[in-house]
Amino acid sequence: MPLSKTHSKNGRTNKGRESRIQREKRELILGAALEVFAAHGFRGSTIDQIADAAGMSKPNLLYYFARKEDIHQSLIERLMDTWLDPLKAIDANGDPMAEICAYIKRKLEISRDFPKESRLFANEILQGAPRIISMIEGELKTLVDEKANVIQGWMDAGKLNPCDPHHLLFSIWATTQHYADFDVQVRAVLARDAQGDTHFEGAATFLENLFCKGLAPRN
Amino acid sequence: MPLSKTHSKNGRTNKGRESRIQREKRELILGAALEVFAAHGFRGSTIDQIADAAGMSKPNLLYYFARKEDIHQSLIERLMDTWLDPLKAIDANGDPMAEICAYIKRKLEISRDFPKESRLFANEILQGAPRIISMIEGELKTLVDEKANVIQGWMDAGKLNPCDPHHLLFSIWATTQHYADFDVQVRAVLARDAQGDTHFEGAATFLENLFCKGLAPRN
DNA sequence: ATAATATTTTATCAATTGGTCAAATTTTTG
DNA sequence: CAAAAATTTGACCAATTGATAAAATATTAT
Numbered sequence: 001m002p003l004s005k006t007h008s009k010n011g012r013t014n015k016g017r018e019s020r021i022q023r024e025k026r027e028l029i030l031g032a033a034l035e036v037f038a039a040h041g042f043r044g045s046t047i048d049q050i051a052d053a054a055g056m057s058k059p060n061l062l063y064y065f066a067r068k069e070d071i072h073q074s075l076i077e078r079l080m081d082t083w084l085d086p087l088k089a090i091d092a093n094g095d096p097m098a099e100i101c102a103y104i105k106r107k108l109e110i111s112r113d114f115p116k117e118s119r120l121f122a123n124e125i126l127q128g129a130p131r132i133i134s135m136i137e138g139e140l141k142t143l144v145d146e147k148a149n150v151i152q153g154w155m156d157a158g159k160l161n162p163c164d165p166h167h168l169l170f171s172i173w174a175t176t177q178h179y180a181d182f183d184v185q186v187r188a189v190l191a192r193d194a195q196g197d198t199h200f201e202g203a204a205t206f207l208e209n210l211f212c213k214g215l216a217p218r219n
Numbered sequence: 220m221p222l223s224k225t226h227s228k229n230g231r232t233n234k235g236r237e238s239r240i241q242r243e244k245r246e247l248i249l250g251a252a253l254e255v256f257a258a259h260g261f262r263g264s265t266i267d268q269i270a271d272a273a274g275m276s277k278p279n280l281l282y283y284f285a286r287k288e289d290i291h292q293s294l295i296e297r298l299m300d301t302w303l304d305p306l307k308a309i310d311a312n313g314d315p316m317a318e319i320c321a322y323i324k325r326k327l328e329i330s331r332d333f334p335k336e337s338r339l340f341a342n343e344i345l346q347g348a349p350r351i352i353s354m355i356e357g358e359l360k361t362l363v364d365e366k367a368n369v370i371q372g373w374m375d376a377g378k379l380n381p382c383d384p385h386h387l388l389f390s391i392w393a394t395t396q397h398y399a400d401f402d403v404q405v406r407a408v409l410a411r412d413a414q415g416d417t418h419f420e421g422a423a424t425f426l427e428n429l430f431c432k433g434l435a436p437r438n
Numbered sequence: 439a440t441a442a443t444a445t446t447t448t449a450t451c452a453a454t455t456g457g458t459c460a461a462a463t464t465t466t467t468g
Numbered sequence: 469c470a471a472a473a474a475t476t477t478g479a480c481c482a483a484t485t486g487a488t489a490a491a492a493t494a495t496t497a498t
Contacts, residue, residue, distance in 0.1 A: 021465085021475075039346055044262030047456060060476055062457065119345055122400070126338055126345070127258055129403045136407045144408050161432065166409060167425035174397035175390045181341070182393075184348045188355045189363050190385060206386035213380060214433035240445075240495085266486060278488080279446055287486065 026064050029054050030078075033071045038119040041127055042072055069131075076124065076132055079117050082110065084140065087169075090147050096154040100215065104172055104207050111180035112200045118180035144169060161215050172211070179203055245283050248273045249297075252290045257338040260346055261291055288350075295343065295351055298336050301329065303359065306388075309366050315373040319434065323391055323426050330399035331419045337399035363388060380434050391430070398422055 018026075032053035036045045047068050051061040065071045086106040090099050111118055124132055148165035155162040179186055179200065190199050237245075251272035255264045266287050270280040284290045305325040309318050330337055343351055363385065370384035398405055398419065409418050 019466090019474075025475090041260045041263050041342075041346070043264075044260050044346070046454080048454085057477065058456090059458080059478080063475070066457090068456065122341070122345055123260075125401050125404050126341055127260070127263070129407075133403070133407065136404055137410070140404075141408050141410065161428070163428050164421050164425050167422055168429075170397055170401075170405065170408075170422075171394045171425070171429060174393040174401075178389055178393035182344050182389075184352070185344050185355055185359075186389060188348075188352065189360050189389075191356070191360060202383050203386055203389075206383050207390070209380070209382050210387075210390060210429070210433040213435070214429040216432070238444075238495090244445090265484080267484085276447065277486085278448085281487065282445070285487090 022064065025056070026074075028056075029061055029064055029071065030075060034075055034116050034120060037072060037075065038116040038123065041123040042068075042131075043127075072131065075120060079121060080135065080139075082114060082117060083121065084143060086110065087143055087147055090150065092150040092153070096151075096159040097212065097215065100151075100160075100168075100172075100211065101208055104176060104211060105204065107172060107176035108179065108200065108204055108207065111176050111178075112197055115180035115183055118177050122177065122181045158217055161217050163215075168215075175207055175210075176203075241283065244275075245293075247275075248280055248283055248290065249294060253294055253335050253339060256291060256294065257335040257342065260342040261287075261350075262346075291350065294339060298340060299354065299358075301333060301336060302340065303362060305329065306362055306366055309369065311369040311372070315370075315378040316431065316434065319370075319379075319387075319391075319430065320427055323395060323430060324423065326391060326395035327398065327419065327423055327426065330395050330397075331416055334399035334402060337396050341396065341400045377436055380436050382434075387434075394426055394429075395422075 029050065032055075033045075033050045035053055036049045039045075040049075045068075047058055047061060050071065051058045054061060065074070086103055089106070090103055124130075129136055144166065148169065151160070151165035151168065154160045155165070186199060187195060192198070248269065251274075252264075252269045254272055255268045258264075259268075264287075266277055266280065269290065270277045273280060284293070305322055308325070309322055343349075348355055367384035367388065370379065370387065373379045374381040374384070405418060406414060411417070
């Protein structure tokens, strides 16, 4: 008996549990979909491509995710934690300079370790964020405003060179995510002989230098 | 007699000239295509969408550009000048700090005045730059290496805080283009009442501050 | 004006796309 | 082992997509 309807609609088996196969195959599909969506955006990606990349037939894939949209949604959801965690981790009680440097470092590590996730996010934003705009306007904005206040407090206390905290966060996002999103260009321009992820070290050094000098309070 | 073959293959009319109608319609199409490609990437955009946006029928559009690829190619080509000019304008004989500040300002103005072009470029890079990788590895890399040398010279002369010039350029590209490419997110996060392009002023102030302090030589 | 040329429309195509269905197969459970 | 449930497959479908052909219309040159 095909259970795809029951299964697909609530994402559960009859007994209310996910089988081992389901867990594994869903994971397989999400991995393949991440690759494809990151490279072509939502509209530019096809279910066939994802099924191919996952090594399964299209109807089989659709047994696990009833619609293309659902796969994308799943990816975005699990991406969000990865995306917001580093910002959440900024500690209002820590040393201002150290906190911001640590944040930059963490964001850069995410670009290095999860470049496809970064490109998935970038694609979504570039295309007008149709599927995550509410999260951006809600959860993200709230969190950003909160941390911007923390940073503003540090500046008011003379512990950081005063500047707009929102733009500071933008510039940290931009510079760090650039290494994942514009990876092709970065590699082409640097084009050293052996180029694994070596440029990430150079980037870390450069960014620490830039932001440390740029944010150090005037004495 | 339908001249689409002759016309489409070499982009010229029989008499070797472009008619007024051809000039105007091509322009109309490119404008519409820029909008669509910037929003959905190459694969995510359809000829129908572009034709709709240009207010003409699909076959009529295909009379001016025989293939979807050709429209995209045309856009990319005319984009390249806009993209490389500001970098070319960096003057080795100018004042280092002033030159870099001016470069940042110009790049930010381009994000403000040509956001769709920026997103078109970002989409192309994100998707692996399949259609412009040779330009990146060739013309762009050559130019970047040349200007990186100029900047290195300034650092060696003690006129700039020493750091990797390539990463410096990356960080300028990233921070300025961010305001075009991630526009939706920027607006959502800032979300002030009246928000035309006001945030570009804030961005200019912030970036000048950041890079000026970050690059000023230690005395 | 009229012939030549350029532009636009209508109709159409084959391929691709997101998605469905029922049958076949495999896995799990009793 | 057998029955039940879960998974996989192959055959389809309607809509969309990139593109073409030919007829109809408009423009330009003589």
